[in-house]
Amino acid sequence: MMEVLKIAVLFLGAFVVTIALSYGVSVSCMMVYDEGGVSAVLQSPECSRWILSSGYPRNQTVNCQAATFQGSREYQEDRLLCDLHMKIPLLGKTGLEEFTIGLVAVFDGHGGNEASEMASKLLLDYFYMHAVFNSYKLMTQYRGVLPVTEDDITQLEILREALLNTIHEVDFKFSQDAFEKKLFSGSTATIALLVDGKILIANVGDSKALLCTENIQSGNLTANLSAIELTEDHHPDRDDERARIQAAGGSIIGLGVPRVNGIxxxxxxxxxxYLKRFLLGFILIGRMHSRDSIRER
Known part of the structure; x- marks a missing residue:
């Protein structure tokens, strides 16, 4: 019985190694990721070489349009990010399959541009790598092939978890940098993922995502325009946010505009x-919006 168990363990280990190596990720890099996330992978000489050789195209802005307004400040604190042609391997019916995913993000900086600048520079790479490593982990669980009944659900969960982990790690990395350099800036983040005709929205702060549609019916010269708000603002006067802030020892102060500790x-x-004990870097991920559900509104 012990010999059978040893053989089974060795087979499973060989299976995991084969999966990882066949798609360019070594077992040691997976271990580095488990221990320290994407930041640790980027600092590893072996793993950083794999990243540079992966051929991942970054920040493809074709078909992206944007406009910004600087206001009265001497410099722009906001950042935009758009890549409508990300190629990410996700676990599918026949193993790892390459999916094309669009990612659009807005970062509304305040108190300086350091937070929005770092977030906009790290987001694509961090999201890509979290999605890839999460897919490799699931391959070992499902022995390389995803059950048909769990195909779409599991891929959505991979993307959700990748978004959560990305924002958490970006926030942690910038906070470390801010403590060392005495930076006081911050930023919102609103991210839209475009996947197979669906939209997944995540946000932290109060930068809104609006889905605007135009419906022109045959024979009618007028167009029906509509706008759907896809985000929920994180303001300190919300009942749930107020309760959390006050429980942490903070206060909501402000004439006209409620502010955390008046700031x-x-x-x-x-x-x-400087307000981290009262704030959260956790993003709120909404439900997936499909074309059909949008038309019904």
């Missing part, structure tokens, strides 16, 4: 280390 008008953000 910050959002209750969740990237950075803002």
């Amino acid at each position: 910050l008008a959002v209750s969740r953000s990237i950075g803002d280390v």
Whole structure:
């Protein structure tokens, strides 16, 4: 019985190694990721070489349009990010399959541009790598092939978890940098994933995502325009946010605009280390919006 168990363990280990190596990720890199996340992978000489050789195209802005307004400040604190042609391997019916995913993000910086700048530079790579490593982990669980009944659900969960882990790690990395350099800036983050005709929205702070549609019916010269708000603002005067902030020892002060300790008008953000005990860097991920569900509204 012991010999059979040893053989089974060795077979499973060989299976895991084969999966990882066949797609360019070594077992040692997977271990580095488990221990320290994407930041640790980027600092590893072996793993960083794999990343550079993976051929991943970054920040493809074709078909992206944007407009910004700087206001009265001497410099722009906001950042935009758009890549509509990300190629990410996700676990599918026949193993790892390459999916094309669009990612659009807005970062509304405040108190400086350091937080929005770092977040916009790290987001694509961090999201890509979290999605890839999560897919490799599931391959070992499902022995390389995803059950048909769990195909779409599991892929959605991979993307959800990758988004959560990305924002958490970006917030942690910037907060470390801010403590060392005495930076006081922060940023919102609103991210839209475009996957197979569906939209997944995640946000922290109060940068809104609106889905605008135009419906022109045959024979009718007028168009029906509509806008759907896909995000929920994180403001300190929300009942749930107020309760959390006050439980942490903070207060909501402000004439006209409620602010955390009379300073910050959002209750969740990237950075803002001087108020970190009262804030959350956790993003709120909404439900997936499909074309059919949008048409029904």
